[in-house]
Amino acid sequence: MGAQGPTEGPLTDEELQLAARNHGMPLEALRYDITPSGLHYLLVHFDIPEIDESSWRLDIAGNVEHPQSLTLEQLRTRLSRTLPVTMECAGNGRARLRPRPISQPWLVEAVGTAEWTGIPLRDVLREAGVGSNSVEMVFTGADHGVQGDVEHDYERSLPLDAAMRPEVLLAYEMNGRPLEPQHGAPLRLLVPGWYGMTSVKWLTRVTLVSERFEGYEQAIAYRYQKDEADPGEGVSRMRVRALMIPPGYPDFLSRRRLVEPGIVTVRGRAWSGNGDVVRVEFGVDETWTDADLQEPVGPFAWREWTLRWDAAPGEHILSCRATDAAGYVQPVEQPWNYQGMGNNLIQKVPVTVGRS
Amino acid sequence: MGAQGPTEGPLTDEELQLAARNHGMPLEALRYDITPSGLHYLLVHFDIPEIDESSWRLDIAGNVEHPQSLTLEQLRTRLSRTLPVTMECAGNGRARLRPRPISQPWLVEAVGTAEWTGIPLRDVLREAGVGSNSVEMVFTGADHGVQGDVEHDYERSLPLDAAMRPEVLLAYEMNGRPLEPQHGAPLRLLVPGWYGMTSVKWLTRVTLVSERFEGYEQAIAYRYQKDEADPGEGVSRMRVRALMIPPGYPDFLSRRRLVEPGIVTVRGRAWSGNGDVVRVEFGVDETWTDADLQEPVGPFAWREWTLRWDAAPGEHILSCRATDAAGYVQPVEQPWNYQGMGNNLIQKVPVTVGRS
Numbered sequence: 001m002g003a004q005g006p007t008e009g010p011l012t013d014e015e016l017q018l019a020a021r022n023h024g025m026p027l028e029a030l031r032y033d034i035t036p037s038g039l040h041y042l043l044v045h046f047d048i049p050e051i052d053e054s055s056w057r058l059d060i061a062g063n064v065e066h067p068q069s070l071t072l073e074q075l076r077t078r079l080s081r082t083l084p085v086t087m088e089c090a091g092n093g094r095a096r097l098r099p100r101p102i103s104q105p106w107l108v109e110a111v112g113t114a115e116w117t118g119i120p121l122r123d124v125l126r127e128a129g130v131g132s133n134s135v136e137m138v139f140t141g142a143d144h145g146v147q148g149d150v151e152h153d154y155e156r157s158l159p160l161d162a163a164m165r166p167e168v169l170l171a172y173e174m175n176g177r178p179l180e181p182q183h184g185a186p187l188r189l190l191v192p193g194w195y196g197m198t199s200v201k202w203l204t205r206v207t208l209v210s211e212r213f214e215g216y217e218q219a220i221a222y223r224y225q226k227d228e229a230d231p232g233e234g235v236s237r238m239r240v241r242a243l244m245i246p247p248g249y250p251d252f253l254s255r256r257r258l259v260e261p262g263i264v265t266v267r268g269r270a271w272s273g274n275g276d277v278v279r280v281e282f283g284v285d286e287t288w289t290d291a292d293l294q295e296p297v298g299p300f301a302w303r304e305w306t307l308r309w310d311a312a313p314g315e316h317i318l319s320c321r322a323t324d325a326a327g328y329v330q331p332v333e334q335p336w337n338y339q340g341m342g343n344n345l346i347q348k349v350p351v352t353v354g355r356s
Numbered sequence: 357m358g359a360q361g362p363t364e365g366p367l368t369d370e371e372l373q374l375a376a377r378n379h380g381m382p383l384e385a386l387r388y389d390i391t392p393s394g395l396h397y398l399l400v401h402f403d404i405p406e407i408d409e410s411s412w413r414l415d416i417a418g419n420v421e422h423p424q425s426l427t428l429e430q431l432r433t434r435l436s437r438t439l440p441v442t443m444e445c446a447g448n449g450r451a452r453l454r455p456r457p458i459s460q461p462w463l464v465e466a467v468g469t470a471e472w473t474g475i476p477l478r479d480v481l482r483e484a485g486v487g488s489n490s491v492e493m494v495f496t497g498a499d500h501g502v503q504g505d506v507e508h509d510y511e512r513s514l515p516l517d518a519a520m521r522p523e524v525l526l527a528y529e530m531n532g533r534p535l536e537p538q539h540g541a542p543l544r545l546l547v548p549g550w551y552g553m554t555s556v557k558w559l560t561r562v563t564l565v566s567e568r569f570e571g572y573e574q575a576i577a578y579r580y581q582k583d584e585a586d587p588g589e590g591v592s593r594m595r596v597r598a599l600m601i602p603p604g605y606p607d608f609l610s611r612r613r614l615v616e617p618g619i620v621t622v623r624g625r626a627w628s629g630n631g632d633v634v635r636v637e638f639g640v641d642e643t644w645t646d647a648d649l650q651e652p653v654g655p656f657a658w659r660e661w662t663l664r665w666d667a668a669p670g671e672h673i674l675s676c677r678a679t680d681a682a683g684y685v686q687p688v689e690q691p692w693n694y695q696g697m698g699n700n701l702i703q704k705v706p707v708t709v710g711r712s
Contacts, residue, residue, distance in 0.1 A: 004609075010366030016451060017611050019372065020463045023379030026538070028403045036536040038394035046606055047384045095372060103609065107376045147608040180392040182382070250402055252503040253360075253459065255373050 005228060006099035006338065015095075015105040024109025030245045030269045033113070033297045033304075034084060037175045040112030041196075042182055043089050043104060045154050045217075046145030049202050053186045058170070062138075062207035065129030072186045075119060076172060082117040083167060083192060084298035086271040090195035090222055090235045094340030101340035108243060108347055111271075113301050116190050118171030121206075122164045130160070134208040137163045138215070139189050142202035150216045156200050157213035158191065167192045167300060170203065192300035193237050193273035195342070197222050225338040232337075237273030239344040240330055242280045242305065242322035244268035246349045257351040264309045266291075268320055271302035275325035280305040283319035283346075291320070311353045318349040361584060362455035362694065371451075371461040380465025386601045386625045389469070389653045389660075390440060393531045396468030397552075398538055399445050399460060401510050401573075402501030405558050409542045414526070418494075418563035421485030428542045431475060432528060438473040439523060439548060440654035442627040446551035446578055446591045450696030457696035464599060464703055467627075469657050472546050474527030477562075478520045486516070490564040493519045494571070495545050498558035506572045512556055513569035514547065523548045523656060526559065548656035549593050549629035551698070553578050581694040588694075594629030595700040596686060598636045598661065598678035602705045613707040620665045622647075624676055627658035631681030636661040639675035639702075647676070667709045674705040 004012075022043045029039045053072055060068035089110035094101055096108070125137075141154040162168070169190040172179060179185040184201030191198040197217065213219075218234065225232035245267050248259035268291075270277040276296060281288040282305075289307065296303040305320070323329045330346050360368075378399045385395045409428055416424035445466035450457055452464070481493075497510040518524070525546040528535060535541040540557030547554040553573065569575075574590065581588035601623050604615035624647075626633040632652060637644040638661075645663065652659040661676070679685045686702050 011372055012367075014609050014611070015372075016367055016375065016461060017463065018609075019375040020380045020451075020461075020465050021382045023398075024376045026377045026400060026404060028406075029537070031406060032537075036538065038396075038398070038536050039538055040394075042379075042394070044382060045608060048382060050384075050387060095376075105372060105376075107373065109376050145605045145608055146614060151614075180394050181385070181388075182392065182395055249501045252401060252501055253370050253374075255370070255377075258502060258507075 004102045006101045008099050011105060012102060015102060018104045022104055024106060025112045027109060027243060028245050030243055031267065034115055034175060035112040037114060037180060037183070040114055041089060041110040043110070043196065044143070044182060046143040048181050049142040049144070051142055051186065051202060056186055058187060058203060059205045060124060060128040061205055062209055063131035063134045064208050065131065066127070068124070068128050072172065075170060075187065078119045078123065080117050080119050081169060082115055083169065084113055084115050084301040085190060085192045086111065086113045086300065086302045087196045087199065088238050088241070090197050090341045093343030093345055096345065097334065097336055097340050097343065101338060103340065111243070113297060114174045115176065116169060116171040117173035118169035118190060120166055121168045121170055121189070122166065124170065125164065130208055131210070133210045134160055135211065136160060136209050136213050138207040138209055138213045139200040139203060140205040140207065141200045142204050147216060148220055152216050154200065154217060155215045156198055156217050158198065162191070195235055195238050197235070221339070222341060223339060224341055227338055230338070235341045238271065239342050240270070240272035240274065240277065240322045240324040240328045241344045242268055242270035242277070242320040242330065243347050244318065244320050244349060248351060257349060259311050259351050259353045261311050261313050261353050261355065264311045266307045266309050266318070268305050269302040270305055270322035272322070272324035272328065274328060277303055277322050278325050279323040281321045282307045282309070283321065284309065285316055288321070313353050316351050316353060318351055319346045321346045360458045362457045364455045367461060368458060371458060374460045378460055380462060381468045383465060383599060384601050386599060387623065390471055390531060391468040393470060393536060393539070396470055397445060397466040399466070399552065400499070400538060402499040404537050405498040405500070407498055407542065407558060412542055414543060414559060415561045416480060416484045417561055418565055419487035419490045420564050421487065422483070424480070424484050428528065431526060431543065434475045434479065436473050436475055437525060438471055439525065440469055440471050440657040441546060441548045442467065442469040442656065442658045443552045443555065444594050444597070446553050446697050449699030449701055452701065453690065453692055453696050453699065457694065459696065467599070469653060470530045471532065472525060472527040473529035474525035474546060476522055477524045477526055477545070478522065480526065481520065486564055489566045490516055491567065492516060492565050492569050494563040494565055494569045495556040495559060496561040496563065497556045498560050503572060504576055508572050510556065510573060511569070511571045512554055512573050514554065518547070551591055551594050553591070577695070578697060579695060580697055583694055586694070591697045594627065595698050596626070596628035596630065596633060596678045596680040596684045597700045598624055598626035598676040598686065599703050600624035600674065600676050600705060604707060613705060615667050615707050615709045617667050617669050617709050617711065620667045622663045622665050622674070624661050625658040626661055626678040628678070628680035628684065630684060633659055633678050634681050635679040637677045638663045638665070639677065640665065641672055644677070669709050672707050672709060674707055675702045677702045
């Protein structure tokens with residue numbers, strides 16, 4: 001987070017600069033099981049690094065019995081796994097908060113689902129031999145910059161048990177093609193179920209450590225804080241959320257939706273990092289009806305929901321609200337934290353129903 | 357454009373909504389001859405339409421001898437052409453203008469270069485037989501919405517001579533793969549040298565007309581206007597522009613650049629819709645030096661420029677300025693028009709040079 005605290009004021013030039021670089025997934029793309037890769041949300045923390053694949057290596061270092069320095073070719077010849085995974089940015093929804101934390105100003109579009117191919121991290125770690133007093137793995141990316149006056153490579157850690165889960169991948173393909181540069185080429189970490197900051201892009205090193213990692217992106221950024229002084233809790237798994245494809249068609253500037261009266265099939269997706277979504281409700285002016293759920297796209301991916309809505313002429317506010325197997329339900333009133341993390345307030349879509 | 361005129365005020369919620377959907381090309385991607393497709397700038401005017409390729413047809417209609425209704429398969433079996441083309445949004449730079457026209461708030465990133473594959477439009481038109489009193493072709497997209505209180509499909513026209521140029525394509529591939537939905541699948545128009553609004557996506561119909569087309573996106577939007585009452589001139593070819601990869605590394609929030617002292621190779625790209633770029637100058641605190649030019653990536657694509665800069669400690673403003681074969685030079689003072697179109701003010705990159 002920046003030096004500037006949350007604000008009630010208008011959008012800043014800094015936020016616009018970030019919004020011009022990064023991008024969400026236009027919500028009509030919720031129609032695809034697998035998001036076309038150019039539509040998947042994208043947040044590049046510093047710059048997309050320039051990496052020469054022929055000299056690139058993944059180092060497995062620190063507290064291991066057999067340190068490794070692996071080429072992409074060595075990694076690509078191993079037994080791979082392909083998984084559809086829904087990924088969401090931890091800051092999704094931030095720009096709707098009042099007061100508004102100053103950072104990438106996401107509305108609700110910072111999500112996407114891709115088919116990732118890679119090798120299970122634990123296969124590589126077992127060969128390297130994890131030292132017995134290891135507690136965490138630190139993942140280092142090649143992207144470099146300054147945040148909060150601290151110059152650093154982007155680095156995040158995971159507890160050993162989370163990192164050794166079978167679904168955690170070292171991914172080199174997205175949607176059946178080599179990673180594009182902005183998605184972490186040649187290799188990225190992929191941690192299904194967790195917010196996107198965990199899935200370190202442009203991975204260069206995995207370091208086994210015997211103490212908790214206290215780097216900037218772990219100990220300062222990505223925390224649930226009440227205020228600046230609060231050390232807070234680390235952000236981890238994605239909270240349950242549903243989104244809908246805004247029905248009808250838009251006004252270019254306001255994005256206000258115009259809908260023809262009569263039966264409208266409303267479609268959306270819902271996901272959670274804490275287990276299956278078990279219920280989605282669709283709200284019209286705060287009257288809620290259960291939606292139909294399709295099968296999830298995969299164990300770590302969203303599921304579609306649909307509902308036939310009889311659209312009556314007039315102004316309406318449409319909403320959706322998901323519940324997951326762990327019992328979590330999306331809030332209808334705004335929760336708030338200092339960095340604007342893990343927001344899963346229900347989506348609201350104002351529509352005008354009328355004959356055009 | 358919206359109902360609201362240009363403003364000196366802060367960014368509006370409407371502008372943020374557009375910035376969250378659309379996206380520029382992060383400037384470090386100027387390093388690639390061909391922009392990875394997910395990094396190419398993207399502006400979706402209304403919504404990305406949902407198109408069933410099996411029932412989709414391209415209709416050649418209006419003032420033609422043999423009206424056509426072509427399947428994608430019929431189009432794909434014809435003789436194709438592949439061209440690298442630099443495309444820029446006509447509104448690029450709008451958000452830096454004072455006062456600021458309210459629309460998609462581009463800074464300078466709304467550009468990209470792709471390799472497009474398709475069939476020359478004129479081949480199809482010659483088979484259809486253009487009626488002798490035709491003056492324009494109207495291109496209709498499947499995207500639908502409201503702008504300025506006018507409900508319409510996105511439609512633009514071209515004079516016959518511009519449309520019949522050999523480089524104008526009906527494109528179905530981008531960077532060697534079928535178009536992704538957001539880039540106009542299954543088929544889009546591609547008009548090299550012109551600003552992006554001309555290259556109509558999700559093309560469904562080409563209509564030969566005997567009078568000038570006066571649709572919203574032609575007669576109201578995309579005009580060089582002095583003020584709201586001025587009918588203005590239509591926007592057409594891209595004005596000459598150079599951009600640089602901001603050197604050094606960024607601060608996450610401010611994007612301020614930090615550069616190590618000493619020799620820095622500065623790189624960028626330059627292009628024009630009015631002929632080759634013949635000169636690029638690099639400015640340090642308004643002292644200008646000629647940069648080295650590489651060969652253009654193609655006759656309708658940008659060329660790289662480089663320069664070795666001896667970075668002295670302190671604060672500097674870096675700039676670049678291109679000149680094209682037609683003699684146009686980028687302005688150093690802000691030009692202005694009511695819709696913020698065709699802006700090609702020189703880029704300015706503030707940097708801090710110092711030992712970190």
